[in-house]
Amino acid sequence: MTTGTVKPSQYVPTLADVARAAGVSTATVSRCLNAPGQVQKKTRERVLRAVDDLGYSPNFSAQSLAAKRTNTIGAIIPTMENAIFARGIQAVQEELARAGATLLVASSAYKPDLEIQQIRTLVARGADGLILIGHERDPAIYDFLERQNVPVCISWAYDPARAKPSVGFDNRAAMRAMAEEVVAHGHRRIAMISARQADNDRAFERVQGVREAMEAGGLDPADLVVFETDYTIEAGGAALASLVASSPGPSAVICGNDVLAVGAVKAAQKLGLRVPEDISITGFDDMELASVIVPALTTVHVPHRQMGVLAARQLWKMVTENTGGDSLRLDTELRIRGSLGSRAR
Amino acid sequence: MTTGTVKPSQYVPTLADVARAAGVSTATVSRCLNAPGQVQKKTRERVLRAVDDLGYSPNFSAQSLAAKRTNTIGAIIPTMENAIFARGIQAVQEELARAGATLLVASSAYKPDLEIQQIRTLVARGADGLILIGHERDPAIYDFLERQNVPVCISWAYDPARAKPSVGFDNRAAMRAMAEEVVAHGHRRIAMISARQADNDRAFERVQGVREAMEAGGLDPADLVVFETDYTIEAGGAALASLVASSPGPSAVICGNDVLAVGAVKAAQKLGLRVPEDISITGFDDMELASVIVPALTTVHVPHRQMGVLAARQLWKMVTENTGGDSLRLDTELRIRGSLGSRAR
């Protein structure tokens, strides 16, 4: 069904139209809108009425071209389809809205080159600052951001040793705590399902965390079998199937995130394995899914919303005060639930 | 940890700098970037080298101010935290990227006035077109969009009788099919957990669908108990608890979406009710959660990704060809799974 063909080109009023209608200069109108305190009440009312009458709304491009600010923050996340990013980014948006700024979201699908392209796009669109996930990326792009004078806040990671401030958690320590718990449950044959470490420093850090825990527990970290795959339920399931097919199969499988873990649990059950009696499985993130599944997932709780709020606040401060930012470490918490049991078989 | 204090104000090159460096006019540089065919190979190479050397990238605001287009589409969804919107919107983004356009996402938290504000913001930012969820909103805002000459495509709903083209599914028919299945399973005491109908035409349509199915099945639609609440797992659980506490309790609870249904299933189990032996529960959307939970959710499968792709394509066509758009109906499908059983008690 076609609802029309060619639309008439409507007239959109400009600042100058409002000024004319109100009998003032464009400067006064501009001030009415941006610094109402500077203009007399009587004039202001006249101008605002004209704004209303004409249905004027400012042109963003002109505004930011003239003012050299956009009040816009860009965020580039791996994907919106993972609820944890969606939730964190929702919090960022709400916090920025509170400060009068807008959020531009792009996703990189975990691809470094796509991420670079998105960064360039957002900067070209005049993002006043950027929220990026994880520290690791081509130094050239950091140079570019430096040159363009665009402040950056890293999230979903914490490492005060890096050049850019980060608001997040220590992926390695968090996963180490989880793995220590697994070791404490008597597990010796431990395997891990992870995202590709090469493109993802959080994944890398988490694997390191497991290795550290093994070492601390008297196990040989070289024995850790790491299966790298996509962050999807299906991939997690396939990974688990492949891990248990090997000999000797693991008694505990530590997953890089909850999505993988859910896939692993379902796959294990489909193979006739009982979780946790026959095999223990752990996750990371504590998304809703984790406590809905049976057995509930033992996982690492990450305060995604809070992280989003704090990252937004931090970055906005850097933008408005034109200062470098502070790094902020958030605490994660172990959530021990049904999917982790003591050593089996 | 503070990583810096005051940043030096770096110099960002402009078109004019590139022109000077390459020894051509700004017009030629502009053409090199936007219509390379119009400039001779030799000149083009010289210009592009200058672009590279200087690390030039165009200023978006200036560009769109001059060209009066932004190549930007805005989308306003109720929330990013519901995976189904995240998924649909991710598809929209990918499809638009393919066409060389960018997506701006805002969320309204299901609040009509917040949505209006977001619409105005996006339009002011120069969105060339808008994707909105559901048809129902203040006519004044449609007038505004008409006046601003911003094309709109509605999604997550389908109703060719409305003024704006929609790419989505028939919420009423889809839910009616689900409810007919419930009735066919012998259920007579049916209750529904829904989002607030006043603010949400999809919710309203779904309730109507259930009523139609009851009528068609010889039941009195007035007997339908509708419990309105937020779209969260907890709210779904609370709603279920309250429904079963009433007398006579329902033998089947139809939920407005999967999130509510998951909450309902968990709550029922916590109350010692077996699903579906003691009580049947159905959902809507077929999100991942639906097939992960035990028992798996009987629900209505909605092709969210495809919907996103088609809506994006439709809207972009409206924008570039400056035409009215077509409405497109997508099919939903019943997914009968473990959570629906035959009449109990």
Place this chain on the structure above:
DNA sequence: GACACGAATGTAAGCGCTTACATTTTCTTT
């Protein structure tokens, strides 16, 4: 070799706004 013609390039006028600076008005102060 002069001419016409299309292709390549240049010139310059905006796009709609902000803001430094100039000017006018209003309010104090004596």
Place this chain on the structure above:
DNA sequence: AAAGAAAATGTAAGCGCTTACATTCGTGTC
């Protein structure tokens, strides 16, 4: 009531780009 200070408003110069129109260049034709 005059002078000076402070507040309100106006003037106009950009911000960095696109694009209509003007100009120049290169080529083929006779």
